[in-house]
Amino acid sequence: MSASAGAGNRWWEYALLFLAVTASWAGVPAIGSAAVGAAAVGASQGALDLAVVIGISVIGGEAGGLIGYSIGNRWGARILARPGKRQVGRQKLMDKGEVAYAKWGRLAVFFTPAIISGTARMKLSQFAVWNLLASTAFTLSVAATAYGVGRVTTGHHSSRDILILIVGLVTSAVLIFVIVRRHRRHKSLVAMSR
Secondary structure (H helix, E strand, O other): OOHHHHHHOOHHHHHHHHHHHHHHHHOOOOHHHHHHHHHHHHHHOOOOOHHHHHHHHHHHHHHHHHHHHHHHHHHHHHHHHOOOOOHHHHHHHHHHHHHHHHHHHHHHHHOOOHHHHHHOOOOHHHHHHHHHHHHHHHHHHHHHHHHHHHHHHOOOOOHHHHHHHHHHHHHHHHHHHHHHHHHHHHHHHHHHHO
């Protein structure tokens, strides 16, 4: 059986990947990056198809983001106001989110939970576009890097494998560069306004 035929019989792994990424972008912490990384390593060994892993991850990120946004938009204020031992923590998270949106604008979608975007009443059309960009960038950085590392560490050094690894590392570096540059620009603006 060829690798691609074996990859086609793994529909349930693709379904789990979609559910994990969707849940993560909707607000369940951490499982999305682990699922994308594991699926990409599986693709590096021929168990899954990398293009399908990337496509499913991007779609799952967008779907989960829209779910999280809808929850925040509809119930965010009530969730924040709900009494209990976690109320202070929820309010601190929202306060940090508001600071992030004031500081970063739409780029805050890249590193704040979608629920915060909905609660902060970001326009849905803007959120959908920026969330898709964030989902794509996140997926490319994690999947390409994990795939490339998986290939290279198991002795595969084709130009395609190395190129995929470079794409993942460059995407990660660009994301970090944009965040650091934006942070420095904001700090200098704050210092100048004092």
